[in-house]
Structure formats: C-alpha cells, structure tokens
Amino acid sequence: MAMPILSVRDVSRRFGGRQVVAGASFDLHPGRIACLLGPSGCGKSTLLRMIAGLESVDAGEIALQGRAVSTPAGLVPPEHRGVGLVFQDFALFPHLDVAANVGFGLAGMEPAARRERVMALLARFHVERLATAWPHMLSGGEQQRVAIARALAREPALLLLDEPFSGLDGHLRASVRQSLLADLKAAGTAVLIVTHDPEEAMMIADDLILMSSGRILQTGGAEDCYHHPVSIEAARLLGEVVILPARVEQQVAHTDFGPVPAPDMQDGPARLLLRPEDFRLDEKGTAATVVETAFGGAHHMVGLSVNGLGIAIRLTKAPPAAGTCAGFSFRPERARLFPG
Amino acid sequence: MALAAAQLRSGWRLSVPMALAALAGLMAALPLAGVLIAALQGESAGIALRDILRYAATSLLLALAVGLATGFVGSIAAWLVVMHRFPGRDVFAWALALPLAVPAFALAYAYADLFDVAGGLRTWLRAGPGFDLPFGMRSLGGAVFVLSCAFYPYVYLAMRAAFLNQSVNVLEAARMLGCDGWQALRRVALPMARPALAAGVALALMETLADYGAVQFLSVQTLTTGVVRSWSVYGSTASAARFALPLMAFAALLLWIERRGRIGRTHEAGNARWRALEPRALSGAGAALAAGFCLLLLTAALLLPVGWLMWTALEARPDWPRLTGAGARSLTLGIVGAAVTVLLATTLALGTRRLPMAARLASLGYATPGAVMAIGLLVPAGLVWTLLPGSGRAVAIVLLIYAYAARLMAAALEPIDAGLTRVTPSMTEAARTLGRGEAGAALAVELPVARGAMLTAGLIVFIDILKELPATLILRPFDFDTLAVVANNYALDERLGQAGLPSLLIVALSLPAVVWLTRQIAASRPGR
Structure with a gap:
C-alpha cells in the first residue's frame, strides 16, 4: 500500500x-x-x-x-x-x-x-x-x-x-x-x-x-x-440502537424475540445489538405490547414492551394502535452479539 | 521514520512578541522600583510622618468626595442621554464629553478668579444685593467641585458605553417579569452597568490623585503636591519618594477595583441578539429637567470656565513668542509621546495575548500619578547624568517621553486590546497554517485590524500629554516650557489673564481629538 x-x-x-x-x-x-x-x-x-x-x-x-x-x-x-x-x-x-x-x-x-x-x-x-x-x-x-x-x-x-x-x-x-x-x-x-x-x-x-x-x-x-x-x-x-439482553447456551443466544446463532461465544449472559429499523411486524413473531406510537414522516416510531423490557423501534408501515398487542421479529442477519 | 530534528521546535518558547511585551511591561514598572529605592535611601528633608499622614488624609478625602460626585453626575448624565429623548439630547450626548479637553488646572484658574473674594463678581454682590457667597474656591470643597467638573466625563463615557451595550431584550424581559421602568433600571440596567461605573470612577480617582496643577493653585495640600514640592522646594528626591509611597498604595488599590470591574464586564455584550434601546420620550417638566441638568453640567464644566478664561484673556497682552514656542513643544511632545506610547502599547497588546502579566505591570503605571513616575525616573536619570555629564538636555527629554509612555501605556492598551478582540484566535491560527510565523501573523492580521484602535489610542495619549503638568515640571530640561508649564508659571505669579491663554491653547489643540473620540465611541457598539 x-x-x-x-x-x-x-x-x-x-x-x-x-x-x-x-x-x-x-x-x-x-x-x-x-x-x-x-x-x-x-x-x-x-x-x-x-x-x-x-x-x-x-x-x-x-x-x-x-x-x-x-x-x-x-x-x-x-x-x-x-x-x-x-x-x-x-x-x-x-x-x-x-x-x-x-x-x-x-x-x-x-x-x-x-x-x-x-x-x-x-x-x-x-x-x-x-x-x-x-x-x-x-x-x-x-x-x-x-x-x-x-x-x-x-x-x-x-x-x-x-x-x-x-x-x-x-x-x-x-x-x-x-x-x-x-x-x-x-x-x-x-x-x-x-x-x-x-x-x-x-x-x-x-x-x-x-x-x-x-x-x-x-x-x-x-x-x-x-x-x-x-x-x-x-x-x-452512528445512531440509535436497540439492546436486547440475551443468554448464550451451546452456541445459541436466547432473547425475548427468539434464538440467534452464536458461534464462538462462551456460555453466559450477552447483549444483542440491533438498529430500530431492523424490526418488523410479523404475525409469527414474538407478542409485544405497543406502548406508544409517533409519526415521523418517513417512518413511525413505536415503543414496545416485551416481558417488562421497553424498546423503541422504527416501522415504515403504519403500526397497530397503542395499547394493542402484536407480533414482532427482527432480521437476524443484522444482529450483533456482544458478551456482557 | 526519519525525524526532521532541525525542523522541530519545542512546544513552549519565548517568541519575539512575548519578549517585546515583557520589555514594555517592565518599562512601565521600572519607575516604581525607582521610587522604592529613592524612598529607602537618602536623607529626608525633615518631613515628618505626621505631615505625610495629613497630606494622605486630604488626598483620601478629596478622592472620596470626587468619586461620589463624578459617580452620581456621570451616571445620571449617561442615563438621561442614552435612555431618554429630550430637546438637545443629540448635542448633549457628545458635548458632555468635551470637558475632557479642558485641563483641571484651567478650571481651577477660572473658578478661583471668578469667585475670588476680591474679584468682580463678589465685589458686585456685596455692593449690590448686599450679601456674600458662603464659600471660597481655595478650599477642599472648591477642589472637589473643580476636579469633579474636570473628571466626570470618565464616568459619563464608561456608563454611556455600558448603557448603549445593554440589549433591550434584557430590559424587556424585566418588564415582562413585572418591573416598571424605574424598577427595570434599578434592578437590571444599573447592576449590569456596575462594572463600568467602578471602572469609570476608578479612572476619575486616578486622575484626582495625580492632579497637581488644580489642587496646588487652590491651596489644597495633597500627596501629589507633597511630591512635587519636596522635590522643587527642598530638592529632596528621598522625601518626594516618601510622599509617593502612599500614592502608589492608593494606585494599586484603585487598579484592583478597576480590575474587579472589568471581570464583570463580560456580562454586557455576550448576548446573541442585540437590539438598540428605544429611548423614552420626555415631555414637559421631565424634558425641561433633563435638558436643564445636562446644560447646567456642561456650563459648569466647560462653558462658564472656558468663557471666563477667554474674557480675562482679552485683557491680557499675550507674550506670543513664549506661547508659540511652548505650543510647538507641547505639540511635538504630544505627537512623539503618542507615537512612542502607541508603539509600546501595541507590542504589549500583541504580546499579552500570550503573556498576561505584562499588561498588569503596565496598568500599574497608569494608576501611578505622573509626579510619582517622574520621581521614580530621577534615580536612573541621576545615574545617566553622572555617567554622561554633557547629555543633560537630550536625556531629560527622552526621560520625559519615557515617563509619558510608562504612565499612559495602559490607557493606550485598552482601545488597542479592544480592537484586537476582532481578531479571533482562529484568525491568527489561520495565518499560521497559511505560512506565517508568530511575528508574521501579528504583522499581517492583528496589526492591520487594530489600525483604527491605534489611532484612537494615540489621540487619548496626545490629549493626556497636552494636559500633563507634574511630570513635565520635574523632568523637563531647564527652559523647556510646555503650554501647561507656562500656564502654571503665570498662575503662580497670579497673572491669571496670562495663564488663561496657554490653557485655552491646550483646549483648542485637544478639542478636535476629543470630538473625534466621542464620535468613535458612539459608533462602536455591538450589532454594527
């Protein structure tokens, strides 16, 4: 070089x-x-x-x-x-x-x-x-x-x-x-x-x-x-993040939104890193309560509660009304795992 | 990787501007060391400590009274002119600063003569209406009146600038929070202007302590008259220096007050949005009162005394050769002194951005009365005179200019410093990254930007040198009379008609400079 x-x-x-x-x-x-x-x-x-x-x-x-x-x-x-x-x-x-x-x-x-x-x-x-x-x-x-x-x-x-x-x-x-x-x-x-x-x-x-x-x-x-x-x-x-607490067992990380492969990770607690836009509405996904919604032009800001954990995600489609329950999932290929 | 060692320079080094600034600062402080040395050695001419204390008490009393009077009169005048509209206001706004052109001793001559017990006015009063005025000008009270008339413009100018700098937003905020106009003044405008008030009064006090011509003529014995007389009558540098010591202490105290005032000055501008004050229109009694106050002040400080001096001068037969000679010398000293002082103050200003201590030394010089400065210089001068016996006259003139520069450097420093604030640190750094060294950046960016401020500084110094008396009396070569010295000599002989002429010449020479300066100050406000 x-x-x-x-x-x-x-x-x-x-x-x-x-x-x-x-x-x-x-x-x-x-x-x-x-x-x-x-x-x-x-x-x-x-x-x-x-x-x-x-x-x-x-x-x-x-x-x-x-x-x-x-x-x-x-x-x-x-x-x-x-x-x-x-x-x-x-x-x-x-x-x-x-x-x-x-x-x-x-x-x-x-x-x-x-x-x-x-x-x-x-x-x-x-x-x-x-x-x-x-x-x-x-x-x-x-x-x-x-x-x-x-x-x-x-x-x-x-x-x-x-x-x-x-x-x-x-x-x-x-x-x-x-x-x-x-x-x-x-x-x-x-x-x-x-x-x-x-x-x-x-x-x-x-x-x-x-x-x-x-x-x-x-x-x-x-x-x-x-x-x-x-x-x-x-x-x-570089921008907003969503952190999901996770637990690694035998190279698989378990989160409230389901498991993610975790090759080369030791067993124990971990944190899963995502961006707000990595989530989507998914009938087969994890059930979460919509706490609040706000319209932001190009996207909607949505506050979710899953098993007592509060996260803020972004959706391009109109979200369900606040107070209702819906299924959500994230794009696993975007997820990053960190020990912790 | 090759280390270009020759190119590398250590992080901190003494640069040329810093060295020059340190030199200029030391120049201002050197005479003060001279005073200390003179006071500690040599024979005192039988001056008792009791006398020094008595003179010090008079000086202190005089300073307190003048401080109070100038503080009130100057602030009220500034408040009227900035915040109100009334007949004549636009003229008063700059005319009220004109007394700066009148030396204090000229006011003393005029008033002493006008209200002399045997003078025309009182003789007429006694004969006609049949009463006498219950005061005499040749008293402490008279000196307070004369010096207040002479020095209130320092407070007026400082307060006017402070009021002009205040954004109307702040006052409007006060109104929105429930203050009426008067409360807004008392609770917001005045507290915000307090640093300016302290600085203006400190300047007036410094001038009061430094005055020789006026108090001497009015037979008030202050520390400064003590300094000059123990030198001129007893020929004792040591006892003059002993009178000078408490003056230096007063000066240091005033400087501390003025510095504290300056710390708060950042409150004034700072605001992002600045809008001009909308002056309140006065009518009827209010307008008459405001205009009356300003007119009375202007009459007392300028019109009456200068008019009286002109009237008496009409009867005098002027000694033209003596006057023109003195005028030429005053003018030359003023111009050369201003040039030297501005040069030193500029190096100081450029350097103090890197070495703040030097400016503090210089301002100690400004607080120090000229008489003290001169006594302090007699010690090194004595050394030169013994080493080079034939050089008396030239050395004396150089020393005189040195004394002016050392005393006035700080006065010149202030506007130059203010002018240099237009040069942000990043501008200097931009010049560096564009290929200029430290001195090169100063020459290419800082100096040209401060050009106007340097002219302002030069005029301030010029006016002060024209009016200067005690240092000139002590240091001038034999037969080298300035206008101020000629006026003083005539006045000592009680030839007031004659003394009026050189005084009026000083006014005539400095008046254009004062007019130009007051216009400058009005133009330099934030938001322009």
Missing part, C-alpha cells in the same frame, strides 16, 4: 488533569476523504489541531508524508507543515477582501501569477463573482467556500475541516455539502473532516474514524462501521 499522507500513532494529550486524547492512531491515504466522528468534547477538535501543529503532543507521533512533524520532543510549526485548515468559524480576515483572503498564503508569488491562481480557486468553488467583496458581506455558505479556497491556495497535501457544515442552515446543508464534496474530490487533496453528525459523516466519508472520550473506537468504511460495529459504544456513535 502507498505511504499514507497522514499517520497518527498513539497520540495523547492532557489538559490539566483531563486526558483529552488517549493513544489515538489512524492513517489517511492520498485522495481519500475521512471523517473524524465523535460527540462534543471527545477530543476530536484537539486531535485536528495537533495535526495542524497548533497543539503539542504529550506522547506518540504525527507524521505527514513519512516525516515526523509532532513528537513529545517538539513540533514543526504550523506554517511549515503544508496542511490546510478550515476553521469552524471560517476565520476570514475582516480587513482583507475575498481575493486578498484567498491570496494570503501566496505571499512569495509574483502578483500576476498570484491573481490568476486566486481567480482559478474562486472559480473552482463558484465564488469568483465575490472576489472584491468583504467577508462581512458574505453568507455562511459563501464564507465557507472562500475559507476552503484560501486553505487550498498553497496546495496542501492534506486539508483539515473543523465542523464545516455546523454553521449552515438545515435546508441548505445537504446541497452545499454534496456540491462541495464534488469540488473537493476534484481538487484531489486528502481531506480530514471533523463532525459530530453521524448521518453527515456516513454520507461524506470514504473512511470513518469513530472517536469517544479521547480514544479511537473504530476505523473503516461507513457501511462497515454501521453494520459491523466493534462495540456497542461504537454503534451508538
């Missing part, structure tokens, strides 16, 4: 008494878009800033294109890393117009070449008409495009984006995201995006990096992480 653009090895960082990043490791390869996903305060922004050279590391090593740039012994300063960073607040310089903002990193360049390069970048992100506008006149989406063009001006091998879509309006978000991704792909740079929105992360990422409490839980493709989580904690990062 080719040498990774970015290699993070056992990186740790402590602020005061708090371990913010604990032994994080992952690689990022050329041309890939990776998403670092985790809840607020999990250390993902700190990790991003360490990669940019804005924070030091307590332990471990960060290497860019095979060259160590952050070790406990010292840092290559951010200006010598060849890494672009797009800040959550975009951080456009208020005293410079759009063209001057984008050209900021091209200080050594001859003016004519510089102007040409700036205009090419603005054109690539469809904001060339804003060249002489001032940052405070731009919408959130325009500011973002200018910020990305500015970060790409020096042709960094790696572009970092910190919560790039959090400042945008909900209805704009999806379309902005898709067109921006296409433009980033065209630029060919490796991209690392920090986000706390699982749906967004799964739609964007070639590679997902799941992070919680300073640790990297899992890395891999979106579908792989979604359907084959390494732990219940990792599964929760």
